[in-house]
Amino acid sequence: MKLRRSWAVKTFTKGLEFFRIVAVLAENEGHHPDLHLVGWNNVTIEIWTHAVGGLTENDFILAAKIDKLDVLDLLRRKPSD
Ligand SMILES: C[C@H](O)[C@H](O)[C@H]1CNC2=NC(N)=NC(=O)C2=N1
Numbered sequence: 712m713k714l715r716r717s718w719a720v721k722t723f724t725k726g727l728e729f730f731r732i733v734a735v736l737a738e739n740e741g742h743h744p745d746l747h748l749v750g751w752n753n754v755t756i757e758i759w760t761h762a763v764g765g766l767t768e769n770d771f772i773l774a775a776k777i778d779k780l781d782v783l784d785l786l787r788r789k790p791s792d
Contacts, residue, residue, distance in 0.1 A: 712766055714758040714774045718786055723751045725785040730754075736776055742769045744777070752787070 720726040726748040733756065737743045747755040758774050760767040 712759065714766065714770055715755060716774070716777070717753060717755040718782075719788065720752050720754050720785050721787055723748070726752060726754050729782055729785050732780055732782060733777060736780070737773070740769070740773050740776070742773045744773065 718729070720729060730746050730748065733744065733746065742758075742760075745757040747753075747757070749755065756777060758770045758777075759765060760770055
């Protein structure tokens with residue numbers, strides 16, 4: 712079981728900017744997601760705790776903080792939810 716969310720970014724480079732922002736957060740949290748940039752503009756982030764091979768509270772905390780990031784200027788459209 713993993714937490715997974717995808718976003719369509721405006722450009723490949725904006726996808727990398729997204730990753731850079733997430734990387735700062737991940738370093739601060741001491742918890743690190745899997746980052747995928749596929750098909751030039753599809754960003755998918757997967758979160759789980761490798762150490763236990765499943766989900767822990769830290770995963771939900773990181774996911775919630777990623778959801779709150781101000782990345783609208785990087786996206787093709789607003790996230791649907
Ligand atoms: C020592 C260090 O805190 C651990 O290796 C952390 C780092 N970040 C991590 N991130 C994630 N997603 N899962 C882990 O098990 C994990 N372990």
